[in-house]
Amino acid sequence: MEDEIIIGVENKSKQTSNKKNKKSKKNKKVNHKKGKMRKQAKVVFGIVIFIVIFILVLCSPIFDIKNIETEGNSQISNEKLISISSLQLHTNIFKFNKGIIKEKIKENAYIDTVEVTRKLPSTVQITVTERVPKYMLQFADSYVYINNQGYMLEISNEKLEIPILIGFTTDLSNIKAGNRINVEDLKKMDMVIKIYEAAKSNGLGELITKIDISNEKNYSIILEKEGKKVYLGECTELNTRILYLKSILETLNGKSGELFLNIDLNSQEAYFRPSSN
Secondary structure, three states: OHHHHHHHHHHHHHHHHHHHHHHHHHHHHHHHHHHHHHHHHHHHHHHHHHHHHHHHHHHOHHHEOOEEEEEOOOOOOHHHHHHHHOOOOOOEOOOOOHHHHHHHHHOOOOEEEEEEEEEOOOEEEEEEEEOOOOEEEEEOOEEEEEOOOOEEEEEEOOOOOOOEEEOOOOOHHHOOOOOEOOHHHHHHHHHHHHHHHHHHHOOOHHHOOEEEOOOOOOEEEEEOOOOEEEEEEOOOOHHHHHHHHHHHHHHOOOOOEEEEOOOOOOOOOOEEEEOOO
């Protein structure tokens, strides 16, 4: 009997202990949940504070644009570059989209590349590389400036001191600033550049007023001040042909006509056909 009484007491003790353990675990869960909620509340509060500070910064006059700097432009004035960018002084420096500004600036045919940089607290810098007029197409009474890559930069009544390309096949309806000359003419541009660079390196660049690209098997250059048209053929051994030209011009000073260098220089001699006038 005593053994049975002892066993009964031990069972009650275990039941009491189990209840305490369950209550303890429950309390721990509640406390853990409360702690987690506190942490979440702190995070939310931190985010709210950050947003408030960010809004205050955006609205602060410290970050208003006070200067717009330009770099790399010579064909386009500072004023025009800033104007086409649509950037405005006294507006917040964070409130414009750099991608949109770049696209607006690149709408100008003279602009090749552009970078827009925020220089805190109040300066924006626009850095560009420009396309430079190297040749012209004659279009009615106007001139179309083009660069080495065949981009049409501007249509103007002003004649620049650069060669005019004649014999081009680009359709006149396609003549517009920002467009490019057609594929056929673009293929000839490499040779045009080589001819002009070879002439410049031999001191004859300023004499070339026109380059005829109508026949890719017989390119020719026109020296209006000299009164001469020079046929270069397919321009093989181009530098040698230009040296021949330089030497011959010294002996033909004051004479107008046509000079034929579209020959085999190893077996034939250049010849000159005087003008009939």
